[in-house]
Amino acid sequence: MTAATLSVQELSWAPAKSADLVLHPTSFELDAGRVLGIVGPNGAGKTSLLRLLYRYHRPTVGTVQVDGQDIWSMPARAVAQRVAAVLQEQPSDFALTVGEIVALGRTPHRRGFVGAVGARDLDIINHALDQLDLHELADRHLGTLSGGERQRVMVARALAQEPKLLILDEPTNHLDIRHQLEVLELIRNLPLTIVTSLHDLNLAAGVCDNILLLHSGRPIGFGTPSDVLTEKSVAHAFQVNARREQLSHSGNEHLTFHLQT
């Protein structure tokens, strides 16, 4: 696996021609191998931005370039060979086994959609099952798994796609603390470029190289976690009082939140 650069230029999106913008012009550059966290309150536009990055929404204005190529100038299949997404919506392929779902990640790399699974594909599928600790579940049907187990299956499927850019929408949803930490550790260590939305600002600060803070569909900060997640910007975006303190044991910075009175 290799990582891609991501360049987003003046990107905006509205659901229809005459509708108001859901995402106002947004620009940023992400170096290969970096982890970008998209944060902001409910309805800020996080999912809409991610959908623009994996070529689900066509931009109203602006461009998304992966390794210097506009994703709308490439065939969908070529984009799927470079960009994989793990979405909030859980899949409904309940009759498929975990192994079969992860194998679906190989689809964009096969010749024709019914191409046979080769030895290299099997290696990649097995490696993805290993990475997410799913070997024991490989023969189980998706419908019999817990929400957290399903979430790990979807991450494994995305890795089997061998993307250069991985998009994750709230990847820690449904996961208990240990599996949250495991998925975040995996994200940290993957040799890929990653863009992930996260609700937990402290987790985001711990795992991301860069943070994009969205508020009402507008980017209001892009940079390192400590530059972007200030008490002032968090208070403004989330309408809470925020306090940033240094934890005495680890020395890490930690945000706490309180309702404004």
Ligand SMILES: Nc1ncnc2c1ncn2[C@@H]1O[C@H](COP(=O)(O)OP(=O)(O)OP(=O)(O)O)[C@@H](O)[C@H]1O
């Ligand atoms: N297809 C659509 N048609 C109309 N409005 C939409 C559409 N998609 C998103 N929106 C609106 O755009 C805004 C941003 O939605 P989006 O899902 O991107 O926010 P979010 O930051 O991911 O929110 P959450 O944290 O609640 O998941 C919301 O007000 C939403 O209702």
